[in-house]
Amino acid sequence: MTLKTSVSRRAVLAGAAAGSAALAAPAIVSAQAGTLRIGVLLPRSGLLAQAGQSCHRGALAAPRVLAELGYRVELVHVDTESNADIARTQAERLINDGAHVLTGAFDSGHTLAIAQVCEQRQVPFVVNIAAAPPITEQGLKFLVRNFQTGPQLVTNGLRLINNLIAATKIDPKRAVFLHANDTFGQAQRNAMDAIFPRTNMPFQLVESIAYDPRAQDLSVEVTRLRSLRPDLVLVVTRASDAIKLVRDMVRQRFEPMGIVSPGSPGMYDEEFYQALGPLADFHVSNLPWVNPKSAMTQALERSFAATNPGNRFAADGFNAGFTFEALLIAADAFKRAGTTSGVPLMEAIRATNLTEHVMIGGPIRFDEKGQNPNIGSACVQNRGRMPVVVLPEDSATMAPVLPMPGWQGRT
């Protein structure tokens, strides 16, 4: 639900020689007394629309839960259109409009564009999702990130593969790493190259294969995969290429023990389930996830069902969960700081210590760089076209199943 006060704007004549073009230059509007005004910048259209809309659904579900917890927030939603230019100008506009905190922005480039604005204007920025390590390596004082960096995702993802092997008693000897050659995929590849040799995994990583996520199909990559005979296929994908990958595996009758993502989206997206049906089952994603046993998660799920009746919380849990937590962090800091002023509000955000939250992991805290080091990861396996937590045991609602059943005869 979007709560928004009406904002008056002054029209600005731009270009005397050219005639006039109205610019929406907003007046600063104060939020209701005692309410925190949060600008939510997400890529709800354009290239990143699928993920951005998923995050947005979490933001829509948030106010009700936050109100139940005693927080008063007002959200202003802005679509960055998957464009860094718009992300930057809209960050400026939101602050002009009286936003006390900004959250977003899913994409690392957009996040850094917004972060520069927030730094200059001394407005706190709580990053919901963005994995590039440099975001918290720049010494930015008005930014915190409640999301794992690429290397953290891979480290936790690989650790959980060991747990998965132990829990299912499989004995893989060979693995291949297949990744989309985009910003995120490349960051994961770099992390994999650096971290895998140090992890003493019980299998050999025989090759890493990069593919263009814009390719029409992945038949060439799957042919190469088959020739390498891996027991495990480790993937970093997006939904559309994960679909292509499984389809080409089925076409070529290639059946590894399992397809496991050491920290990427794709295989738990609604699009993946809809496109593949029973073929979407049994794939594993190792990544941060909502804790199904947390009371706050359950409250968020109820609110999500009410605000997004056409969508399943299970498939949106990752994006919605992190977006909700970003808002929770801001709201909690405001409650403690008792002011919307940027500097004390940021101090309160940096002093965050939230033991009750929705994502699996320890208390939400931030180190000196503004990074939350306590975010956990879970093994999430697709079961019955649903992402289900199968590890760690204290959060699991099902036991993991590997090797995965063959493609044929699935229902």
Add this chain to the structure above:
Amino acid sequence: MSVFAPLNGRAKLLLALFVVGLAAAPIAADRYLLSVLILIFYFAYLGQAWNIMMGFAGQLSLGHSLYVGLGAYVAAALWTKFGIGPWAGMFAGMAVAMAFGAAIGWLGFRFGIAGVYFALLTIAFAEFTRIAFDHMDWTGRAGGLFLPVRAEQAHQWWNLRGGPLLFYYLALALMLGALWLCATLRAARIGHYWLAVREDEAAARALGIDVFAVKMKAVLISSAMAAVGGTFYAFYYNNLFPAQIFDMSRSIEMILAPIVGGLGTLIGPILGAFILTPLGEGLIAATEEAGLSAPGTKAVFYGLALMAIVWVAPSGVWPWLRRKLGLETP
């Protein structure tokens, strides 16, 4: 001001007021308006660079993001890897972009690849450069290249480190510099050669114009200018990703302003940028005000507005406006 001969006295006065107004704008403009104006100047500048290729010389390039990306990456990489400042890096970026431009030009013009086929060639170069940069370790591959943002460098204009005012005046200088350069070129012999080639290449050749050399000059100047824009972009945003900077959508963004404003005119790219960027920003605010929160709503209205503009002024807004306001020389 002889280079602005096509403009009459009233037009020159308006232009002078316009420049003075923009120079003084930061006194009254808020941060948001400044950020929008920076974008306007940036796209106006790039529009001028592309206008030399298409508007003056008649060569359709749909891969200008290649030159912007090269200028951005070369300057940013020299800065992050060797500490070479952006002003020097800018010239290195220009040189690399011109080398690519020369290669494209030579292939296209030497072998008679023209029209849409030349456009495809430019797209192909931009695309394979994107893929190459996706795999180049030195520039961070697809994972991106991040320029450090250090507090101690917050006010070093010589390193393009500073606040919005620095980038505002820099972008304004780029836009006005490009206007002056384009006006100078168009008034010069080369400008007339370009127009001759654009109108009828065979006739131009028959008149003794070295068509190949003339077109090569267009691509070299245009690519160098675009590379400077890329350097500005790199230090304004402080991060670069091949998938974003080399993307064809960036090339399309770049050519919209001159097309809407008036292809082949001096003021067209500036006017186009002053229409399109505020239009986009205004529509975001307007759709938000109207409670139209469905993703892509703004894009629908933006598309409709573009159609309306093209319907009213098919040759561009500037030629139409010039007639309406009586700004032409008799």
